[in-house]
Amino acid sequence: MFTLKQAIDYVRNLADNNIGVNFDGWYGWQCWDLVAKVMYEATGKVVNGNAIDLLDSAAAQGLDVIQEGPGVIAKAGDIFVMDVPGSPYGHTGIVIEDSDGYTLKTIEQNVDGNWDYLENGGPARYRTRTYTNMVGFIRPDYAAGTETVKSPSGWIEDEKGWWYKNDDGSYPKSKWEQINGSYFRFNDNGYALENTWYQDNEGLWYWLKPGGYMAVGWQNINGKWYFFNNVGEMITGWIQYFDKWYYCTNENGDMVSKEVRKIGDAYYYFNGDGEMLEKASVRVDESGAIHFEE
Template structure:
């Protein structure tokens, strides 16, 4: 009999979640939003991931496909966000927004993701949407399929062209212990689990060079990969970065660590002295050798043509092999701060101290603890470098925006001001005086129609959109341009998107052109 496992899916739109408590409702699986488009990365992913792992929950990630950026760029955004985590479930491509060239976008995203990762990709969509992608059914029909359908009981679903249905999202209004508010609830099969993750495969030696072949035939290029408890770096052709030559007793040597692209070997059990040599794949020969005797008190010093002297004793000293940051790119406002967190690899490195640096301190500065502060509009690269002499580093591209229109004025029909809150509970200590780019705010109106006024025009262009529909996961998908001076509110909640454009949108410059949008605010109004 098929076993079904209960799960939820979440994003930054969800309020507080007690992950220990959700297990009381037999929740075992949690999917979380990772990315959308080419730049958006969910700010709560790391928080959700760590909490789930501590609570013993299995985790997976998804990407929301949009039309405003290329599918290849979106696939890269998704891969770079999820690659530093150990996932239990298949990564999912969320397809529920209709636009021109949708089918080509799906195929190109899938192909681009295959180039980046060996992980099996799955597809999420809802029953009524499948007619929009039927023309590519022969290409995607065998992909793991997670189906949203709120009209049927769990797993009482109609047949469709997908052959491998692994999940049913049967409600968007679930009540789950530990979750504040309603949430999506699903039943999954064990087919959603990663059977062959990106690290499963076989080491291949060709002409004294090593590469790692994944079980699906792919291999990692120009990137790090975690294999059997260790991190390895592969060059642009997929070769592990090393080359080695050894003396007597080579069969009794083992890899201790890599320094600056060098494979360093040390004896584990020798009765006779062994002379150790090493070379680099880039052609820089090591300028010294050393001899290890009986594995006691000996030190191997390695020099290359492009690095200062580094030393390795044969008592398993562990150098840094890589640094991963929690963000590869980020957008902040002038005056705002961003906390970058580094993960030093391997976890047992002897010296985990790092140094932070900004390539342009006029744009943003970074503290010794990784806190970035926006200074002026522009782009800079924040680099985190290991202090152990290995030269390993991680980077994050930071773009700083100046909030041209940071004073949003909401007015009731009688002209009275409407307070703006950062908290959906309208706490008095969360009243907003200056809005920040890419943020959501909350307000309460006393009239059926209102007006929006944004101060500090600076000859830029402002448009207000009234949201008319949402995706099944509660995110904005369609909105209608409205008159700033006469906005009729819906019963309950009306959501407005306020955008500031650098150039006036017209027939040649689209409202959705990312490069033309300077600032964007979302305001949820109740009356």
């Protein structure tokens, strides 16, 4: 008989390897097959019917059934049953972590939305759900075991984005966090900002690259160049980079290039690479156009 840890390890292995289980040998990897397999290995009993029927089937066999309602919080190993608007079949899967009362970390089959989902189903997938449309839960009586289910730490992606789970189960939010040597900014809900600007309370601007990494050095953003110091702050004004001088505007921070710019009481010319020209020759052609020659 499955212990709780064995059940969670089993479904994780399916999801990690992009496969599923066909418990009854019919219609591929349906959502029912996954929970039926777990239920059978945990209790020796088979729950029948479509997903929406599983609560009644489980109750008829004396299994612990919990109807969704105020105060109900799912636990790791629970089988959820939910209504699917527009479908008579419902949906089901297994909860893999104790819920925080707001979201459910689950593994489910047949959620890819393929055109042949009724005939062939789909492999086991990690999902994060809310309690919306939940009908209830089945709580199998798993075999006794001394093992504990340890929720994995590290980066986790759900339908809202990427977040980071610490070893103690906490997660960073509304803060900067250094992870594996790189800095990331997390919003109030704990999701990493990426491919976007962030302004702190002091008015300083930062750029979070794809993947959430804080930008440093020169960065091309939407066709314009910006410079960020070694703590990620966007720098404006004069910038000396190696032996060259550049100028990033005070208005929005983008680098000046291919133009004559009045800065203070003097005029400066910046070439196509943004470098300020020193001791350049000036030539005026027959049309009156001014050319700067290095």
